[in-house]
Amino acid sequence: MRRLAIITLSACLQAFSQQTQAPATKHEAAMALLEASQAVKTVQSFCGERALLAAPMEPLRKMIPAEKQAEFDELFNQFVNNFAATCAKESPALTERLIPVYEKYYTVEDMQALIAFFRSPVGKKLLSTQPELSRESMKIGQEWGQEIGKKVGETFGKQLEELMKK
Numbered sequence: 001m002r003r004l005a006i007i008t009l010s011a012c013l014q015a016f017s018q019q020t021q022a023p024a025t026k027h028e029a030a031m032a033l034l035e036a037s038q039a040v041k042t043v044q045s046f047c048g049e050r051a052l053l054a055a056p057m058e059p060l061r062k063m064i065p066a067e068k069q070a071e072f073d074e075l076f077n078q079f080v081n082n083f084a085a086t087c088a089k090e091s092p093a094l095t096e097r098l099i100p101v102y103e104k105y106y107t108v109e110d111m112q113a114l115i116a117f118f119r120s121p122v123g124k125k126l127l128s129t130q131p132e133l134s135r136e137s138m139k140i141g142q143e144w145g146q147e148i149g150k151k152v153g154e155t156f157g158k159q160l161e162e163l164m165k166k
Contacts, residue, residue, distance in 0.1 A: 029111035030102035031095070036118040038127050039098065040091050045131050047087030050080050 023029035034040060046052060057076060064072045102111065117123040 023108065023112065026103045026108055027099060029108045029115075030099040030106075033102055033106070033111045033115050034095055034098055036115045040095050042131060042134075043094065044087050044091060048080060048084035053080055053083065
């Protein structure tokens with residue numbers, strides 16, 4: 001009985017050791033970092049963002065006759081749902097494409113430190129707030145860019161008028 005307990009304890013310790021063991025290769029470290037940082041999950045969260053997908057569709061939407069707008073909106077909703085579902089299904093391919101980028105910029109030690117950070121309380125907080133932080137930041141950045149564009153556009157418009165008068 002004692003021998004069985006020792007074997008069981010040994011197996012548990014070995015399994016625990018394998019779970020907490022640092023990744024040995026750069027490829028393994030990059031995969032672990034992508035998982036710990038939820039990088040692919042973050043990208044996927046934007047795949048179903050209707051507002052992000054709607055902006056490029058707006059010129060097309062304007063070409064649709066008023067009586068067909070409801071049908072267009074239904075098609076667009078289907079597109080958004082299909083886009084999000086396909087992103088989720090194809091996420092392993094994204095992971096494989098991202099691994100070489102992480103390998104290029106980080107050493108195994110760098111990635112291990114980042115993994116430890118993302119598993120820490122403050123790292124988990126960053127991960128939980130990042131999607132909303134990104135959305136809010138993107139909205140502010142777009143508004144700011146529009147304000148700058150308006151200011152610069154007004155100056156350009158005046159300069160263009162002057163050019164045409166010459």
